[in-house]
Amino acid sequence: xxxxxNLKLDFPGRLNLFINKLSVEKGRILAIIGPxxxxxxxxxxxxxxxxxxxxxxxxxxxxxxxxxxDKLAFRRETSFIFSQPYLFNETVYNNIALPLCLRGMHDxxxxxxxxxxxKISRLKMNLAATLSQGEKHRVSLARAxxxxxxxxxxxxxxxxxxxxxxxSLISDLRRxxxxxxxxxxxxxxxxxxxxxxxxxxxxxxxxxxxxxxGPEDIFTRPGSKEVADFVGxxxxxxxxxxxxxxxxxxxxVKDKILEAVSEYSEGDDVFICIRPEDVVVSKHIDTNSARxxxxxxxxxxxxxxxxxxxxxxxxxxxxxxxxxxxxxxxxLRIGQEIVxxxxxxxxxxxxxxxxxxxx
Amino acid sequence: xxxxxEGFRKGVILLFGLNSEVLxxxxxxxxxxxxxxxxxxCIGVPLGSIIAIKKFPLKKIIIALINTGMGLPPVVVGLxxxxxxxxxxxxxxxxxxxxxxxxxxxxxxxAAPIITGLSLAAxxxxxxxxxxxILSLGATTRQSIWVxxxxxxxxxxxxxxxxxxxxxxxxxxxxxxxxxxxGQTRVLTTATVLETNMGNFDIAIALGLxxxxxxxxxxxxxxxxxxxxxx
Numbered sequence: 001x002x003x004x005x006n007l008k009l010d011f012p013g014r015l016n017l018f019i020n021k022l023s024v025e026k027g028r029i030l031a032i033i034g035p036x037x038x039x040x041x042x043x044x045x046x047x048x049x050x051x052x053x054x055x056x057x058x059x060x061x062x063x064x065x066x067x068x069x070d071k072l073a074f075r076r077e078t079s080f081i082f083s084q085p086y087l088f089n090e091t092v093y094n095n096i097a098l099p100l101c102l103r104g105m106h107d108x109x110x111x112x113x114x115x116x117x118x119k120i121s122r123l124k125m126n127l128a129a130t131l132s133q134g135e136k137h138r139v140s141l142a143r144a145x146x147x148x149x150x151x152x153x154x155x156x157x158x159x160x161x162x163x164x165x166x167x168s169l170i171s172d173l174r175r176x177x178x179x180x181x182x183x184x185x186x187x188x189x190x191x192x193x194x195x196x197x198x199x200x201x202x203x204x205x206x207x208x209x210x211x212x213x214g215p216e217d218i219f220t221r222p223g224s225k226e227v228a229d230f231v232g233x234x235x236x237x238x239x240x241x242x243x244x245x246x247x248x249x250x251x252x253v254k255d256k257i258l259e260a261v262s263e264y265s266e267g268d269d270v271f272i273c274i275r276p277e278d279v280v281v282s283k284h285i286d287t288n289s290a291r292x293x294x295x296x297x298x299x300x301x302x303x304x305x306x307x308x309x310x311x312x313x314x315x316x317x318x319x320x321x322x323x324x325x326x327x328x329x330x331x332l333r334i335g336q337e338i339v340x341x342x343x344x345x346x347x348x349x350x351x352x353x354x355x356x357x358x359x
Numbered sequence: 360x361x362x363x364x365e366g367f368r369k370g371v372i373l374l375f376g377l378n379s380e381v382l383x384x385x386x387x388x389x390x391x392x393x394x395x396x397x398x399x400x401c402i403g404v405p406l407g408s409i410i411a412i413k414k415f416p417l418k419k420i421i422i423a424l425i426n427t428g429m430g431l432p433p434v435v436v437g438l439x440x441x442x443x444x445x446x447x448x449x450x451x452x453x454x455x456x457x458x459x460x461x462x463x464x465x466x467x468x469x470a471a472p473i474i475t476g477l478s479l480a481a482x483x484x485x486x487x488x489x490x491x492x493i494l495s496l497g498a499t500t501r502q503s504i505w506v507x508x509x510x511x512x513x514x515x516x517x518x519x520x521x522x523x524x525x526x527x528x529x530x531x532x533x534x535x536x537x538x539x540x541x542g543q544t545r546v547l548t549t550a551t552v553l554e555t556n557m558g559n560f561d562i563a564i565a566l567g568l569x570x571x572x573x574x575x576x577x578x579x580x581x582x583x584x585x586x587x588x589x590x
Contacts, residue, residue, distance in 0.1 A: 080495035
């Protein structure tokens, strides 16, 4: 188990890092996501003992490493993979064998095992300088895993890779990490990378960890408006809960009433988060199970990933994703009146003020 | 024109029929230059690396002094070496004046700044990611320095070649410190000067050809080591 508590590092005028609590279970993969400049790499540098915090504690497998005298021993149980790997001016074999040499260990097949796991056996005797960027990343990963570390720190390791190669590398990496039961902390600003690799996720913005939870919770039940913004929830509207029936809340937004399932109380001011993929559009009000139906005007249609994104005006702005097929079947056009529907369970509420609460 | 061609003919004969006197001069030249290069490497490479890596006050001034040292005029080095090693000088007690030891000292003073300066530039040109990467792989400080030197080995060998080249061909300092004493401190460069002044152009040409050949062989060996790394 790795646990960070009350970690503080101040770079006046640049970054004020404060981590109240962040933890990862042994053998699990934690992805720290956040925009550029949020302090992710700084946090990783602190964990790797490259940077000293102003105060706080970092317990790794039961020991506070800031108080540890033998920092070399900790470094030798940890591997750090940088976004731009540095390979030494040697062969691939010598690069991967170097951590073993530094520990006075002999290669009893560990290098070949890594070459095989990362699918680079054919490059064994090639000079590192002759490799492609993707091959360099694989060599760097093989070198990091050769000593079977207890902890792996990954700092945007797929930054400069093309998407097809990235997918195959992430899949191989997850398999190897799980096979060796290595605790991993992975920093990225790419949410799809994080989702593909991690077991648990933390969102870091402006030097603070705003939420740590499972990936599904982060994306469907963000804990604050900033997290909701970062994970791509485009429809975030404010309004008070004007009525409550059991768990069903009625929220007033301008002259409309939205229904949502939540524990919050009547009178609470909330942010209403609706994911674009949870909204269904139709020409007429469908008799489906959705409790929210609003007449809307299409104000914009634009391609979005493999689908289309509609911007609707239903008295409030609502973003909706639809398939190309739906655009064609419903003959959707700008200015057209349609009906937008979504379930009460698809609406996520965040009480106003909770965005200031860090975990 | 004829005397030049005749000089070359006799020189080639002398070159291939190495007599004992020429052989002694050759051996002493090699001994002094190789030992001086070795000592200069032992001083220059670590010193250059430390100056490149460490942050300290007046670093820029020290680098400027080293860069100046790279172009030290040998006669000035010879002059100060004579002053320091002379009987009344601060190092007079060593009794190194007019000995091979004094000549080695003068050559180390010439070669060390060159090797230090080139090593310093080589270490400064190392990718800054190297330092975090090597630490993250679990290297001790000593291991980090060793891996760093391996990383810049091509540049270090270039520094060795430059250092050796600067002293094997040097005449002013060794002439002043060694005195060109026959059988004791006479080396190829000083012998060439002497024979030229005496009008023995055939011997001077032979010595010059030997110097060139020897310099070429040593540099060829170093270049082979250097370029074999760059496959």
